[in-house]
Amino acid sequence: MNTLDTRGAGLSLQLDATGRVLLASLVPQPEVAAIDAAWLEERIAEAGAGRFRRDAAACELLLQQYAGGAAVAGLALATAVDAALAVRIAPDALLATLDITPAQGGTPISKEAVLAELGAKGITEGIALDAINQAIADGAAQDVEIARGRAPVAGEDGRLECLLPAARDRRPQLDASGHIDYRDLGEIQVVRAGEALMRRHPPTPGTPGITVRGAAIPPRAGKDIAFAPGLAGVAPAADDPNLLIAACAGQPVQVRGGIMVEPVFSVEAVNMASGNIRFDGSVKIRGDVAAGMLVSATGDIEIGGVVESATLEAGGSIVVKGGVIGRLGRKDAGDHHISCGGDFSAAYAQQVRVEAGDSIFIDDIAMQCDLLAANHIRVGQRRRGHVIGGRLQATLSVTARVLGSPNRIETRFEIGTPPALHKQLAELARQRDGEETQLLEVSKLLAFADHNPGRLPPATVEKAAHTAARLSAEIAALRETESALAQKADLARNARVVAEQAMYDGVVVTLGIQRYRVSGEHGAGAIGLGEQGLALLPAEDAVPAAPA
Template identity: 55%
Template sequence: MDQENTGPALQLHFDEASKKLLATVITDREAPPLDEPGLREFLAAQGWSALRYLPNMAIGLLASHNAGVACTLPIAEAIDAVIGIELSPDGVEAWLNIVPSEGGAAATADAVLALLADNGIGEGIDMAAIAAAVAAGSASHVVIARGVPPVNGADGRLESLLPEVRDRRPQVDASGHTDYRDLGDIFVVHSGDWLMLRHPPTDGTPGRSLLGETIPATPGKTVMYASSLPGTAFDPANPDLLVAAINGQPVVVAGGMMVEPVYRVATVSTATGNVDFDGSVVVAGDVCTGMTVRASGDIEVGGVVDMGTLEAGGSIVVKGGAMGSLGRKTSEECHIRSGGSFHSAYAQQARIEAGDSIFIDDTAMQCELTAINHINVGGKRRGHIIGGHLQATLSITGKVVGSPNRVLTHCAIGVNPLLHKQLLQMNKVRDERETQLLEVAKLLDFAGKNPGRLRPDMIAKARATAAQLSAQIAEMREEQDALTHKIELSQQSRVVAKELLCEGVEVHLGNQCYKVVGEHGACAVGMGGNGLELMAIDDKEG
């Protein structure tokens, strides 16, 4: 095919054998000088813009044309589309790559199917995906065939069979919020009641690659009950079924459930004496001045605590109020210390510590409140925080924080130094357990390679130890992750006033201090770009 032009002194000819466009300089007529943009425009005008332009050859052609020297050079070439097939590493997917053509043959569905067949792929082909890629003219990692991926097995799990159970594990969610539910009455089970069922892991379903190979599934992991679950036993007919061995309060713990005995008393006064009980304690009425209640589990008080001492390994609920001795002229030394959460209607001049969070429905007046996670004052009642010292890692929240009378209210937020210390200690203990597990694994490996060399009872004991250590390490790993997450969340800690923040409130985070001046509507104090500062509150906080 020859083409002439009255502009440049060039004649174009496409060579089918080499798939190149040849340009010949014509010397029998004069033509104006030609530059590269002009040459490209000339090729486009002649209908050859789809070809791949050859810039190195163009340099020589332009020099010959402008000097009037005859020559013939390839100036462009036709490039066919390039089709490629890749298999995913697991062999379950085939990916199509198409490098588009440049004036040459375009990709076709038949060519793609032929390439799939050459790669041994004949099933699971997605014709619609192939058609779309071919129509587009180019493709990169487009899935055009799928095998059957394996379905991994589900891990074993522990299912609670009770409708209402106290859970002593940390309940802070991923965003740092805590469930503010009313802890309510202590739930009691009786000996023989079903508590928890262990479900075995599943093997999963194998898959099939596009080349016809079987892809094994990863079986689920076995879950183990904790080695010590006081107050429980296993059903003789079903070793996966945990039942109550005594009457008491069921409590969910890591690796299962335990049952704590419950001690009930009308009031705690000089007539009854102090209470020190290994389990949970329910006081129907009041805890009177100077009296002490200690429990390894939870404590529930139906009335008020008037300058009394409460110490619980679990949570404490005071359905009336808690009145302490701070600022009073009295010889009574009293405090409330909870390993879990503390919940009361109100608190006045009380010293309260909680290993989780503190919830007060109405008012906290001139109190010393310390909580690892949150302090929240104001359920369905007024929600006033007036004076005192409050310290929490994640948040201190009230409807009204401070007082119009400018009473000094000291709020400390942020990381509790004990958290870092606790994390380091947990790392040390976990390293020790992993070292022990490694030694036991070596022993079991030796037994497997040398049958008969070790006594059966020694092997059984080693397996039980390995299972126990594995469960302990998994539990510690979860606790470490939760603790690390809590430390990260503490950098976003806030003091939140849902309705009013008053002058006289001081907020401390580390060595920084923000002193509130004037009164402000709904707002928060937290770490901003310039340190501690006043900021708006979001819907969750408000």
């Protein structure tokens, strides 16, 4: 007997009445040929169930029963499975995606079914019909974007625009890299009464967004900004409260939160004939300042000539078009000094003590001087740029063309973070902690008032609200100051003393507890922290990289 003729004898494969399930029946027959999984697959396909989902366990059982000569009745081998779909909405409700599980002998997904599911989930916005049609044509999909909402656009913060680009700026200045360029502070600028100075641009509300369900998403409104109270010498324009104009003639000066106009006092020279000058504003001296004289101003001081053994004190910057000459180190030196809250600039300096709240700029030469700057010292721009003798101290950098002299005159430099900066940071943190504690207590009071209307007098609630607003503003200002000082301390770790042309024996650099003495004559280079501590660095390392 031909074994092929007996293969599968007694085995019957038929669809059930629904046409969705393939059933197997087996009546054992004597002397039948063996069958395997491949043969069974062919028979399943011939029965019209080739695309149906297989029941692997049932198929294996059928093969075992057949081999063992056991009967089988109504064993489901394969079932028609319809395609399935799933629509997922992102947590922010700005995106909907589609998954389609392909049909296995069953009904495929239709466009109507997808749209019905979208409707059931309330998705109405940004439906992508082309993507839906393509997914249906493919018969399968995974994370296919089929609807997208529109994210809100945050409003722009309010800002203050200075309408005078040349106005002096007394706000803290610190470049992210700590780099410094020579600044020519120029002459004192004077505005007339009524001149436009600064415009306030209000914040914008932003643009609302919309979810795929059609719900509006409110935008984050821009932060408001207001002119600081008590700005001297300025007033809002009569027809525009967002415009500050000069209320009097004087020097415009940018400050935190606005601009002010300082009165300017002009004098030909300061000597015994003019007497000492103490002025609430800025002082402009066309000529010289004689020995022994005092000039004190809350604003800037501009001097067209030379200063000789005099005292200059300015809340802003000091510009000396000529030089400054003192008697530092001599028995008849006296108690003369120069100090300012901003920058100090002079053509040359000899035997003087200068302290600047920002940076010091000497164009030609600094000889036997005591210079102290909170940020940078720069000697040399259009002229020689020599530093010979004395002591120069700056937090971030000291730069000159030539450091020291061939005569080995000791020239001392101190760079890096001064102890006062660490003390200031600690004090700011202590002050902020105290105000945050106060704000927490006031916030508890306001929360109680919100949950218990009428329990507290309205005047108490109003006072608490004003206190909370004031504390919040003060805390924000303290955080801003802390951040700026912390950035400066970070920059100070990369402080440098830079020679653009040469440095000589006798130059001594100190950074914290480390000390480096230059031995011999060198060309361009820098002294700063290297891998082994304070060291002479190549010229290309003169400008350190900005801290991360």
